[in-house]
Amino acid sequence: MKKFHVLAALIFCMLLSNVVAFAAPGDKLIKLGMRGEDVQMVQKSLLEKGFYVGEIDGVFGNATLKAIRDFQISNGLVADGVVGKETLLYLGRPGSAEGNPSRFGRSLTMSASGYSAYDDGNSNHTYGGNLVRKGLVAVDPGVIPLGTRLFIPGYGYAIADDIGGAIRGDKIDLAFDSHGEAMQFGRQRVTVYIVD
Known part of the structure; x- marks a missing residue:
């Protein structure tokens, strides 16, 4: 009988060693140098x-x-x-990082317009050298310094990464991924929350 238990334990250990383990999200560390x-x-x-x-x-x-x-x-x-x-x-987590906008330090009411890389006369790169896409905005650096993180209700989190000839004072341009989205946004008054 003891031989049977020893044999069963040995077989069980052999089976365990052949099991493939799948990592749950977060089990694997994502760090510098990785790709994918x-x-x-x-x-x-x-x-x-x-x-x-x-x-x-x-x-x-x-x-x-x-x-x-x-x-x-x-x-x-x-x-x-x-x-x-x-x-x-x-x-x-939705809204993680800063929570709700009422917790931000400062807010500005601004005239906002939409733009995209596909608009006539626009470059497809921001002043900061990044591809124009949703989440990057054009500002007057004298009002909002480049690199400032922002939150705009209805648009989301953004980074001031571009400038424009017509963007002076209380004006901001919100980048979109397509010309149609930019045109649909048009021009609106928005509240811009300074995250940094």
């Missing part, structure tokens, strides 16, 4: 929350590292620049 879909997902979340301005290219470089550290600091997390379970949890 996991990094793209992190970059997209950081862009939507107004922390990242680079391309969604799936390459975890210095721009992604800085964005993650800024996001971690903003959420009271350990700012190690590594995306583990806790950072991933916060990245997935």
